[in-house]
Amino acid sequence: MRFDDITEAIGNTPLVRIDPAVHGLRNIDLYAKMELLNPFGSVKDRAAWSMVRPMLAGAAERGDTVVELSSGNTAKALALIAGMHGLPFRSVTNRMKVPEIKDLLLLLGAEIDELPGQSECLDPTDTDDPLTRMYRRLTESGGGFVHTDQYFNELNVEAHLNGTGPEIVKDLDGNAPDYFIACVGTAGSSTGVARALRQHDPDTRVIGLVSAKNDFIPGIRTIDEVHEVGLFDPGVYDTVEPVSADEAIDGLLTLVRRCGMLAGPTGGGAYQGAVRFLRTVDASLTERRSAVFIICDRVESYLSYLRERRPALFGQPARPHSVGSLSPAEVAAAPVVAVEAAEAYARDALVIDLRSPYAYQALHIDGSINIVDEAFGEMLAAGLPFSRRQPVLLVCPVGEKSASYAALLQKMGHPAVHSLAGGVIAWRDADLPLVRD
């Protein structure tokens, strides 16, 4: 395969069978459409390219900015395409909840505008939806723009009607699958694929998955939010079912740990929702059936999402020298210096200020050095960072963290470490000098 342009690599993704030993369905062959193998990493590559392509002519000359209301993969694909064509890209969002994606978009050169939250003192006249707000901001900024409008743009659907759908039929030897299961975000891929499959076989059943209300799966809308999507047509789906974040993560784990597929939460949700639905029909089947679901994107961008919901997945054994390993009694017995004696003690000791760098730089005890508590903890994990003969005074805001570290250093065999009782706040309250270098 030799291409002149990376966009030529969009589409033609493999359809991969899931091992029946993994899903346990007896009469159904389950296939994953591997959209995560698109060059920018997701199913949105198709829609982004399909929507923006007709608008690129002359955009650079006019100085237009590509804009989209997106919190994830569409923004990522558009940022890359915009970059290739010398255009700035701006994403306007009120739902970007995954920090890695924000960082990645900034790395790709995107600008991100985050919209304000609901007001606490209600203003009943403020009924603008995010799209209206975005248009207003664009108008205010004065410049021209290329708006791909993914929630209303039929080209979003057509990318899948002409691409994803026919590819599935081709890979199933010219047959549409009996079941197609898709998560609903912009509704572009589910609507487009469903149309293509039904053109081939009107009996194909389409199951739409949405996230439960008050739940959050990146890339999937909740049962209420789908109604804000212009492309969403309830008639496309034979059933619309909720899938929970918990199920999505279960599915993700099955795909990454047992199937060799680096699926993100949306793909995990599609897998889990598919298996849950198919189990209900599997037992009553007398002949073989086929089912297809989409793995939208990759897992790497969702590590913090997973860590927040399943911290145990990242569980590390307790490290030998950590404050977490101390008992409350050990912390209570930490050697302390009262603030009255501290000024004299500080003269001969190495004074370590554990607060944040900005706080230290603003005001600190003269002669102290700054090692922020997290970094200090990392250093101690590897052993003592100073001599046992060196007296040490630890300082934190109120004398709590410093007491823990003093107890830890004592346990590690340091004979002359103390914590400043009451911390730098007690020092200030005693009118002792603080300096700013």
Place this chain on the structure above:
Amino acid sequence: MLPLTPRIAPITRSVLDEGELLEQLVEGFGSPVNVVLPQSAGANVARFLDVYRRRRLRGRIHFAHKANRSSALLRQLSTTDAGVDVSSLEELQHALSSGFPPDRILATGPKDRAFLWLAAQTGVTVAVDSLAEISDIPGRNAKIMIRLSGFVSHGVQMVSRRSRFGIRVGDLDTALDLIDGRAELVGLAYHLDTVAVAEKAVAFEGALAALDKCRARGLRPWTLDIGGGYGVNYLADGAQWERYTSALAQAVLGNRPPMTWNGHGYGLRAENGTLRGSLTVYPAHRGAAGADYLDQLLDTPAPGQRRPLGDLLLDHMYDLDVEPGRALLDQCGLVLTRVVEVRRQDGDLLVRVDANARDVSTEEHGVLMDPVLLGKDEGEGDNDGEGEERGAYLLGNLCLESDLITRRQVRLPRTPRTGDLLVFVNTAGYFMDFVATTAVRRPVTPMVALYRRDGRWRWCLDENYWPEGAP
């Protein structure tokens, strides 16, 4: 008929159980009657103090007086560790006469010269709202905070609604030049009208940077004041809230019968089968409200330094001042109304009460919850076989088409009868007097304080309530 059952704490429940006492109050004063429960306020203050204690934070919890004009509530709060945030000359006078010493009073909001004079004269801290106010402060010894607004975010651009209040961050130097020698800068303040924690985190970190700028000029402000907006959880059941809001969207799309007067959408509208607009109602069921919300905010990492805001505050040795309004009045009051007419119109049950939407201003604030119908459930007059529970529209007493207590069809346990009492609970924060009027020559609603003494409920006029015992 989808219910939105209010959250009723034991103290409110025990008031509702005093049907005879409530009946006498409405009979004596006429409908409506505002009832405040001053003894409820202390527990709310304690919840905030608990967050301070656990985090080793210092600073003052100021009650935002504007949430309720009651004297009983203010006097009771003066016996706690709370301070008070006053936003008019009259509120300042009220705070001073309700037992608050000047060092527990903070003057905020737009100020005139009389307000500034009395604040400076009594030594009350003034949160200045504009450059002009700094010049207007009399004398040279006033303690002031500067209210900042227009914080700038880096990387991801956090867009906030424009605020009419505060001095722009970029004008801080000008403000400090103006202050020079004219007053003592004790801290910086901001208040954002939003429920979004991420948005507040940007302002929080921006204010810390501004405080550092003050330090670099040799000033020593020790307080960061982050304003109010901690919220109240009004509903008993989150699932009801989710069902209701989903169904409302479906009703707006025309997929189910209307659930509101004239199909009102509360900000939602249908365009070509797609839902547009946004739901402008108060998030009445909230995961974290009041002190818990503050705790969550302090756990949030600063967007730039990526260290929890609460840790940064301690690192910098700053005191934290907050100004909760409704969060300190959770379960501190109710409004009693009399049902004056019950009728059917086009298949709907219409219930008119002797009060208007400005007396019980939950609708104006977008808070949706069902009222409580007092009295026995059995032996009802209107037995039309529609089942136990009834949906009803609540009409107000003004000669005005729009005067509905709420445009939402509320759920009642039975069909009310003329003369029944209909009670709106948890109304002390903003829903009693903030927008009350004397339109059509209606008198201002009387306010009574209900309190427990010697094991039973007693009442007095709000202005005659004085807390028990010496502080």
